[in-house]
Amino acid sequence: MFAKAFRLKSNTVIKGSDRRKLRADISAAFPLLSAEDLNELIPNKEELNIVKIYAHKGDAVTLYVLHKNPIFFQLEKQLFPTVYTLWRFPTMLPAFVTWPPVLQKLTGGADLMLPGVVVHADGLPEVNQGDCCAVTLVMNRAPVAVGTAAVSSAEMRNSGMKGKGVNILHTYMDQLWAFGDKSHPPVMQVTNSPAQVEGEEYEEEEQDSSDPASVETSCRSMQELRLDEHELLKEEEPLEDKEGENTDGEDGDSRSPQEQMDELLLQCFLHALKTKVKKSELPLLTSSFQRNHMMSCCPKGKYLDIKKSSYKKLSKFLQCMQKDHSLIRVKELSKGVESIVEVDWRNPELYSFSIPEDFEPEKESEEGGGASEVPYQPPEITPLYGVTARLEPLFQDAQKKKGTPLKASEVRNIITEYVKKNELVHETNKNYVIINPTLCDCLLEKSEYQEVEKLKWDDLFSRTLIRMQACHELLFPGQRPVVKKGQMEPIDITVASRGSNKKSSVSHDPSEVILIC
Template sequence: MFAKAFRVKSNTVIKGSDRRKLRADISATFPSLPAEELNELIPNKEELNIVKIYAHKGDAVTLYVLHKNPIFFQLDKQLFPTVYTLWRYPTMLPALVTWPPVLQKLAGGADLMLPGVVVAAEGLPEVDQGDCCAVTLVASRAPVSVGTAAVSSAEMRNSGMKGKGVNILHTYMDQLWAFGDKSHPPVIPVTNSPSEAEGEPGGEECEDEEQEVEDGSHPAPVETSRQSMQELRLDEDELLDEEEPLEDKEGENTDGEDGDPRSPQEQMNELLLQCFLHALKSKVKKSELPLLTSTFQRNHMMSCCPKGKYLDIKKSRYKKLSKFLQCMQKDHSLIQVKELSKGVESIVEVDWRNPELCSFRIPADFEPEKESEEEGGSSEVPYQPPEITPLYGVTARLEPLFQDAQKKKGTPLKANEVRNIITEYVKKNELVHETNKNYVNINPTLCDCLLEKSEYQEVEKLKWDDLFSRTLSRMQACHELLFPGQPPVVKKGQMEPIDITVASRGSNKKVTMIKNLEAFGLDPAVVADTLQHQVQASCVLQDSPGAKNRVLVQIQGNQVQQVGKLLLDRYQIPRKYVQGLDKASKPGKKK
């Protein structure tokens, strides 16, 4: 449920009456919780907040937050404790045990399947279908997931530990966990390790996972658990530091091609930091800030890479540029990164007096690459435009049509996904016309979703193409932006194009204005500098009217033709996303 980011609707301090009601609801839902622990969970005088959110699939959820940590969440009028609460009271819920590698699947949104459950000598905990239960890892009683039992424990045993065991709602390292202080689970030893019960029913179903904990001792499962958590959360520096010894162990007695005893990942980590410090020291100017992170990587870091080497962030421990920059901000205090527009991050501040930056020396053997005169001295690394995918959001009117596919209101879908869902709906309800397969019979649901009121009594069938086009036209327009090295961002509405306009100033002088460059990952300052060199005309940056944190590029004269050539040919922006190319000056006329 919380595998993806959620949207906060409101955040308010709880009232006294609501606090008492919450305490009563918790006591009724979890009767085994002692009164003293209940008072600790819901104190009388400490600030407790109610946060109402919408999960990424549209579910309305209420969070109860104490000391900045969510302690309970309420879904469909049912209360569930978070992992932060269960780490304090691990026996609050009955728990099923699984292997550490399974945690990665749970954090990605998967449910717990019974073949992955480890059955201890005392057997399974007694639960009924729909009961709230927890999931723990071998060698520790600290819960890592919360959900509801898919079937009763008796049915689990009768099925031979086949099928689904727990419908997972919340997991350690998901977005709900990230809403808190991001602390890690404690290691709470168990008296009888579940790994000792490998011969019990359920243990035989996990032969692959048993290879990683076959000795049954406590330290090995704990280390495996940490390794799984590292893979899920690479931006946590503590886990990153723990990961390096594992890499060393794998690369033991294996020198690289250049005789370097370090692993390839360690070498890339060092090269990444070197290029970063080099770029800050010699490339970035204070006047350039704020600077798009993609521009910083493309135009500054890449040009600082030593000759004969290639900077590949995916081969480092960070995997993504955003994770690396977060580490430079959090642990090194070198920069400050902010999201000035949704999905697009920028470096807004650099600590030029940072000791690590001041002490950095540019390598003596560094040979700067020759800059291209045609490109005005910019980096030779080609700009990569974002991938733009049109999406269609499910509306309230169409929700019954997508109910069988479990797509709720607001769910964004691609056109082919919509087509497949509609086709499956027609076939499932046997709506294909008996004599002409090109037509679909209209049932009450299709009538309400796709027809106008004036068509209710007249239209009894539709062609397949008409059926699909009507469905798409009644869905909410959305789009997905995928910038290189960044996670995809879904936004509502059509993709706003780059707008080129020509305006008149005093004495009938023309100026060309370009706006919305940031949406495509282009730095307005870089575009302005490039244009200024190409057309030899003055160029200035201004705040874009009516658009917060957006910059407008203004260049003297009618330069639409030059701007269009730059955007279409060099930056490879699709023509449909460049608006105003028809305003270019006609041949033989003054600009």
């Protein structure tokens, strides 16, 4: 579920009543936890956050975060502990044991198959289908994955340990683990040794498995499994995940997607400096350099996404190009706005760079013979208003749920229709609207409950809009509209004099939506 990056929806501090409810839910779901354990997991005076996210497949998930580490996640009203919690309380879930190489498959999105399960002398843990369970590795009982049992223990034994064993939801080294402090599993010694391994895939480990010494020799310790994400993906063989995608990338490239994006990023950067940027353009906004120059140097069939690289942010990548490669010099000319102020065109790395053979240059215009220039079209920005929980009853008849973004005209039409449907227009003065219980709860302050019996139409509309979530819609030419929370911040433009009595304008746009050229 968390093999790929998820989208953050909200992050709020938990209320006292919700904290008590969470403690009760955890106690009911995991009865092995004592009262002291619950107090340690859900302390009364320490900050605990509720983070709502959308997984890459669209599942709505609620995270409970303590000390910046996710401790539980809730999916379809069922609570699951994270590996951070299981490392503190390793016995709170029944655990299935597997071999260290299997962890790489689980991290890539695969489920735990029964041929890969190691059966100890005391047998399989007793679970029913759908029960929450953990996965550990031989020679270390620190859990490395969490999921639900695909079948009961009895069905596992009756099937001859064939088929799916555990539906994996969360693993060590996945994106949910990366949301925390990225600590590694502790080493917890195992007292009993594997007695039997079913299946032919692990015949090498089966040899003389009754001897603990041979098992310890044949298995890598948890210390050897403490790899960073780069090393883990580099070792992994091509793996078809649940959606049939090859995790090792296209064309059989053995490098990780992150490595491939790093190389593409550097290629586009050098290509843009060598062929697109002119000395007269400096200083050049870093955001303009990425959008207007680097993007146009991306080979056909590929997409430049800096978030999928090891740098994650453009500023971090450019700092690396400045410090480690000495290719450019970046400077903050105004608060929060970075620009490329100098390029070393004599740098050996840039001088020796050659344009890839498979790159298709832009078509030349018939008149000028130069590169065709597409006139800049600014995005259309439309203010929107999101339905809040308080106003949801007012929009219920229009079937607008919490979070639905609406234009001001749509809000006005819905409120007007509500007033007419409920016959709330004042009989003698039609400029006023009578306040019913719903309008009272949604629009009035507590001090006004007994005093205000009617409102003017304009006051009714303005109170409604003020109590809604401010949003805005961005519509770029040729792209789908994007809705973002918050109001659109104003753009500050500063005109500064440069050499040769030239003037340049620098725009400060906090949302990085519009750039003034």
